[in-house]
Amino acid sequence: MPDIIHRIAIRAPAAKVYEALATVEGVGGWWTRDAKGRSAPGGTLQFMFHRPDGTELGAMEFEVLELKPEREVRWRCTGGPPEWIGTEVAFRLSREDEQTVIAFGHRGWREVSEFTAHCSMKWATFLLSLRAFVETGKGRPAPDDLKIDTWN
Structure with missing residues (x-):
């Protein structure tokens, strides 16, 4: 099964x-301004994505695993694009010098496709x-995120 993986360092404490x-x-x-749910193991998180004009692009639902x-923060996708269902998203944190390093993984994709490539770039x-x-203190969550192609 293919995976999306990224690594990024942030100049901030792990907490x-x-x-x-x-x-x-x-x-x-x-990630997206339209986020809700219960962030606790066994809880459910819902994320909606819209264009700047308010048009809905899609939604995802995750079970909080850990x-x-x-x-570490780990979720399993339970709702959203069919390619995402059953995949797991993990953010593993470690300290290196004065930075927090995130080893990110969106794992368990059934196949590599153009959609996988799109999602990999969007995660980046x-x-x-x-x-x-x-x-x-200022991110670029949807709908103000960086647009990369015609799918968003």
Whole structure:
């Protein structure tokens, strides 16, 4: 099974990075403003995506699998694009020099496709949004995210 993986370093304490990943409010600051749910193991998170004009692009739902303060956040996709259902998203945190390093993985894709490539690129832009959000207080969550192609 193919996986999407990325690595990014953020100039902030692990606790601050973890807060941006492990809370609904935090995720709303870098991924999509339309985030809701219960961020606790066994909880469900829902994320809606819209264009700047308000047109709905899609929605995803995740079961929260694991929350390890300052170390890991892990979700399983239970709703959204068919290619995402059953995949797992993990953010593993470690400290290196004065930075928090995130080893990101969106694992368990059934096949490689143009959609996988699109999602890989979008995750990269959202991880940069996460870094900006944590370091400066201002991310680029949807609908104000960086547009990369005709699918968003």
